[in-house]
Amino acid sequence: MLTVGNGDLFQVNSSGNIVKINNITYSWPSLQGGANQVLTNNGSGGLTWVAAGACTTCFHNNGDSFTGLATLGTNDAYELAFETGGTEKMRIAFGNVGIGDTTPLSLLTVGNGDLFQVNSSGNIVKINNITYSWPSSAPTAVNQVLSVQTVAGGILQWASATQVSNDSGAAGSYVARIKATADGVGSYRAVL
Known part of the structure; x- marks a missing residue:
């Protein structure tokens, strides 16, 4: 021996x-x-x-001869992690997908710390770690732009492109007038 x-x-x-x-x-x-x-x-x-x-505990790719749904996952409440080069790159945890994030808080989360998030309704709720609330409908008129309704809440609303204002009432607030420039159709500049 x-x-x-x-x-x-x-x-x-x-x-x-x-x-x-x-x-x-x-x-x-x-x-x-x-x-x-x-x-x-x-x-x-x-x-x-x-x-x-x-094999009931294997995942085997049989080329193009799959005859039905191929399932890869866990049935025991464990999360499913994907690694490349020995480092975790993506994780599925409780139905949420995290790319570069091991603890995704939304349906789709990108970046460590949940910097970019899409919720289960398909709405983008966070960009660059800033929370936003987007309008629930499309613009109702031509040339409308997205405007921040409340700064603290990141609530966006459609507003006329000819006048976007700060409704906070704070001193030094500005009104931006968006005008078409002479250099081409569809080009705009802000005049304060």
Whole structure:
């Protein structure tokens, strides 16, 4: 018998079979697996070859021969993480997708710290870590622009492009008049 490591963490028996790896006992199949078979573990260290499609704990891409829905996920309340190069890049947690974020707070979150968020209704609720509330309808007239209704809440509303004002009543508030420039159709500039 061959053993390696303090405490016999790796063992090969007198028949040449590996019986322990990293101090975990395994029982290997006596024959080589067939084409397109995968090695599965019964949970007690017993390894067997099974057809890739028969594996209930595997995800196997069978080229273009899927005949139905292929499911990848968890059924035990665990989150699903995707890594590249040994670093987590994306996570699905409780139905929320986080790209570059391991704790997504919205349906779609991008950037560590939930900097960009889309809620379950499809509304963008945060950009660059600033919370916004967007209008629930399209503009009602030509040349309307988005205007901040309340600065603290980031509430946006449609306003006439000819006059956008600060309704806060604070000293030094300005009114911007948006005018078409002479250099082309659809070009505008703000005049304060």
